Amino acid sequence: MECPKEPLESQCSLSEIDDFDLTRALDKPRLKIERKRSFDERSMSELSTGYSRHELDMAHSPGSRSFVDTPLSYVRNSFEPHPMVAEAWEALRRSMVFFRGQPVGTIAAYDHASEEVLNYDQVFVRDFVPSALAFLMNGEPDIVKNFLLKTLQLQGWEKRVDRFKLGEGVMPASFKVLHDPVRKTDTIAADFGETAIGRVAPVDSGFWWIILLRAYTKSTGDLTLSETPECQRGIRLILSLCLSEGFDTFPTLLCADGCSMVDRRMGVYGYPIEIQALFFMALKSALSMLKHDEEGREFIEKIVKRLHALSFHMRNYFWLDFQQLNDIYRYKTEEYSHTAVNKFNVMPDSIPDWVFDFMPLRGGYFVGNVSPARMDFRWFSLGNCVAILSSLATPDQSMAIMDLLEHRWEELVGEMPLKICYPCIESHEWRIVTGCDPKNTRWSYHNGGSWPVLLWMLTAACIKTGRPQIARRAIDLIESRLHRDCWPEYYDGKLGRYVGKQARKYQTWSIAGYLVAKMMLEDPSHIGMISLEEDKQMNPVIKRSASWTC
Numbered sequence: 001m002e003c004p005k006e007p008l009e010s011q012c013s014l015s016e017i018d019d020f021d022l023t024r025a026l027d028k029p030r031l032k033i034e035r036k037r038s039f040d041e042r043s044m045s046e047l048s049t050g051y052s053r054h055e056l057d058m059a060h061s062p063g064s065r066s067f068v069d070t071p072l073s074y075v076r077n078s079f080e081p082h083p084m085v086a087e088a089w090e091a092l093r094r095s096m097v098f099f100r101g102q103p104v105g106t107i108a109a110y111d112h113a114s115e116e117v118l119n120y121d122q123v124f125v126r127d128f129v130p131s132a133l134a135f136l137m138n139g140e141p142d143i144v145k146n147f148l149l150k151t152l153q154l155q156g157w158e159k160r161v162d163r164f165k166l167g168e169g170v171m172p173a174s175f176k177v178l179h180d181p182v183r184k185t186d187t188i189a190a191d192f193g194e195t196a197i198g199r200v201a202p203v204d205s206g207f208w209w210i211i212l213l214r215a216y217t218k219s220t221g222d223l224t225l226s227e228t229p230e231c232q233r234g235i236r237l238i239l240s241l242c243l244s245e246g247f248d249t250f251p252t253l254l255c256a257d258g259c260s261m262v263d264r265r266m267g268v269y270g271y272p273i274e275i276q277a278l279f280f281m282a283l284k285s286a287l288s289m290l291k292h293d294e295e296g297r298e299f300i301e302k303i304v305k306r307l308h309a310l311s312f313h314m315r316n317y318f319w320l321d322f323q324q325l326n327d328i329y330r331y332k333t334e335e336y337s338h339t340a341v342n343k344f345n346v347m348p349d350s351i352p353d354w355v356f357d358f359m360p361l362r363g364g365y366f367v368g369n370v371s372p373a374r375m376d377f378r379w380f381s382l383g384n385c386v387a388i389l390s391s392l393a394t395p396d397q398s399m400a401i402m403d404l405l406e407h408r409w410e411e412l413v414g415e416m417p418l419k420i421c422y423p424c425i426e427s428h429e430w431r432i433v434t435g436c437d438p439k440n441t442r443w444s445y446h447n448g449g450s451w452p453v454l455l456w457m458l459t460a461a462c463i464k465t466g467r468p469q470i471a472r473r474a475i476d477l478i479e480s481r482l483h484r485d486c487w488p489e490y491y492d493g494k495l496g497r498y499v500g501k502q503a504r505k506y507q508t509w510s511i512a513g514y515l516v517a518k519m520m521l522e523d524p525s526h527i528g529m530i531s532l533e534e535d536k537q538m539n540p541v542i543k544r545s546a547s548w549t550c
């Protein structure tokens with residue numbers, strides 16, 4: 001149905017663009033489809049085949065109801081919810097942060113027993129994402145809207161590290177609300193990397209912000225927020241940081257160590273999969289929200305070109321399966337010119353021993369990093385799940401990632417979902433790569449630790465690929481421990497059996513991640529908020545040796 005009030009040039013409905021066609025995206029204008037109807041239709045068509053008719057019947061579109069105390073999931077089901085759900089909601093609400101009376105986010109951890117607060121009393125952008133999704137899925141969008149607007153305001157601050165001014169578009173890693181009980185005023189302090197350990201700006205924050213803005217829009221049907229000049233400018237500023245021309249020969253984004261969830265030195269500098277997958281997802285999300293006015297059009301053109309190049313690069317050079325591993329094993333080196341097969345001059349001798357045993361005949365994944373003569377073969381969960389959700393992975397690749405998870409359950413999931421990366425690094429390698437970081441010893445924290453927050457991304461990926469039974473298995477594991485252990489931030493050990501050495505308790509994203517996973521399984525239509533459909537145009541038939549000329 002056409003919406004009569006909107007000027008044509010500003011129209012670009014989310015539901016339409018999700019299965020966007022890149023060539024069409026350039027010749028706007030397009031018509032806006034009536035919001036509510038399109039959501040319902042898409043939700044249903046997005047559902048994967050892993051659901052019974054009964055389960056699909058339970059799927060519903062979000063209403064405007066706001067249950068402040070009662071989680072919607074209680075009301076919806078006739079069966080008893082797991083007792084952990086009520087406790088999780090209570091803990092999530094306890095973590096809410098208010099600014100001048102309005103909820104604006106959730107703190108990272110509410111761990112009063114811990115002596116060291118560090119910055120866990122702040123609202124982290126990446127940590128708030130699962131909280132936001134939980135609130136959206138429960139029909140409480142206000143806190144999400146306030147968060148998006150507050151962080152947008154913070155983006156406008158001047159940011160400096162010593163005498164160096166950061167880019168305008170940088171979003172904060174975290175912020176803190178300071179209450180003055182005497183003057184009865186609230187003020188905000190934000191961190192853009194200038195006080196963070198290692199002084200690294202959070203590259204992921206801006207991407208998560210865009211992804212969350214789309215989730216809010218998709219869930220509420222409220223286009224008025226993303227269409228404000230402020231939000232449009234915010235999106236453009238974030239993207240200007242990544243779409244500017246420089247010396248790059250690759251469409252991937254060059255990053256420093258510690259610029260994302262893995263916010264310490266862990267050898268993920270270069271082109272980490274986490275950032276590339278989030279970059280791809282943010283580009284696609286932005287495409288669905290940018291207005292087709294003069295400024296917007298310029299960006300849309302750049303985004304479309306970048307998406308083409310990025311998906312090609314990632315699907316070819318980051319993808320590893322049995323065949324590809326065997327090809328790399330047999331690579332010649334020192335090749336020159338366009339005909340080179342081993343384009344990045346990867347030395348077969350640099351393939352670590354573990355990967356030969358790890359790689360199943362069926363299955364595959366996006367490796368951690370690819371740059372000249374350096375391929376990081378480690379598996380990273382977040383990047384691979386986001387690759388599925390954003391459709392950076394082709395349908396075949398998505399299936400292969402799930403196959404790998406099934407085959408390597410013990411290694412990647414073990415007793416606590418989900419390993420942040422696999423395997424860990426130890427001994428001499430640990431010394432060199434982490435700089436002797438005592439927090440990142442083997443099978444701990446970012447170095448092969450298990451992070452319950454990743455459950456929501458795994459569940460979403462399972463739903464999207466039609467394998468909800470995998471998510472159920474992971475949720476069962478979580479339900480046997482998490483609550484009893486007071487919702488730790490991470491677990492240690494090869495199987496993820498031990499509560500992490502320095503793990504916070506009542507870590508908000510562990511709590512929210514569980515709730516989101518539960519709500520998505522109960523009502524798979526929620527997946528539409530954080531899933532983007534594949535674009536057929538970006539799925540070229542690939543000849544390995546011809547990429548530079550394509």
Ligand code: GLC
Nearest residue numbers: 108124126127260261262263
């Ligand atoms: C740790 C994590 C980071 C998270 C922060 C707050 O620094 O590495 O990803 O955002 O804690 O929970």
